[in-house]
Amino acid sequence: MDALALLGVFLKASLLSLGGLSSLPLLRADLVAPGIATDDQLVQAIAIGRISTGPNGLYIVSLGYLVAGVVGATMALVAATLPPLVIVPITAVARRWLLATPVAGLVRGVALATAGLLVATGIGIVTATGSPSWWQLTLAAIATVLSYRGTIHPALVIAIGAGVGLALGR
C-alpha cells in the first residue's frame, strides 16, 4: 500500500470517528481484513498507544509505523491532527447551528453505532487466535471492567496482561 493510500485510510477513520479508540473498527476493516496489517500489530499499537503520552487516539501513529515505518507514522499523525481541526473554522461561522439538536442527535447516533462496532471489534481481537483459552477470556473481562472504571492507569492494566501472558502463555 503506498503512502497516499495509507493516508486516505487513516483520514477516513479519523474523520468518521469520535475520539480515542473509536477509529479502530474502520481501521480494522480497511487494514486487517485485506491483509495490510495483522491483529497482532493492532494489539501492539493499542498497547503502545495506552503506555505512551498524549491522546489515546495516537495509537494510529504506532500502527502507521508498524505498517509503513516513519512514512506511515507521519501519515497517521497528519490524519489524526487535521480532521478534529475542522471544528475551529466551523465554530467561527456557525456556533449556534453546531449546538442545534439535529447535530447533537447525529453525533450521538454515530457514537452509539460506533459503540456497537467497538464491541464487535473487541470480540474480534479477543478471538483472533481462533480459540482463546480460559485465562485469556478472564483477562479480557477484567480489562473491560478496569478500563471502564478508569481508576487504574491503562499502562498497569497492560502490564498485568503481559505478566499473565509470560506466566501462562508459553
Add this chain to the structure above:
Amino acid sequence: MSAREFGEAWALSQLSPGIHLVALAGLIGRRIAGWRGVVAAVAGMMIPAALITVALTAAYGVIAASPLARAALAGVAPVTGGMTIATAGLLIRASGRHGRAHLATDVGVSIAAVVATLVLGMPTLAVIGAGAAVGALALGRERPTSRESSVG
C-alpha cells in the same frame, strides 16, 4: 479564558470528528492567540507525543520476535480487546441521555449496531451512516450532559 468559555470549547470539541483533545487544543489556541495559537497548541500536544509513540514502537520492534515477547503479547491481546469493549461503554456513558427510557433507546441503538456488523455482516461504514441518520432524526432532543471525556 473564563470557565464558561472553556465549557463551551469543551462542548464544541465533543462534536468534532477524530480526537476531541486536538479539537479542544485548537479551539483554546485560537481563542488565545488566533491561528498561530492553533498551530502552537496542536503541535505542542501532538508532536512530542507522536515522537515518543514512534520511539516506543521501534523499541518494541527490537524484541517483538522473541519467545518472551510472544508470550507477553498472548496476554496483552485480550487486555486490548477488553479495553476496546470498555471504550464502547464509555462512549455510551458520555453520549447517553438521562432517564431509563432514553437509556434503553440508546443502548438499543448500540446493540442494533453489534447485530448489524456481527450477524448481518453489514459494512462498518454503513453502520456508522445508519447511526448518523437514526441519530439526526430521532436522538437529538437532549444534549449530552456528561462532562467526562475519558474516551478523548
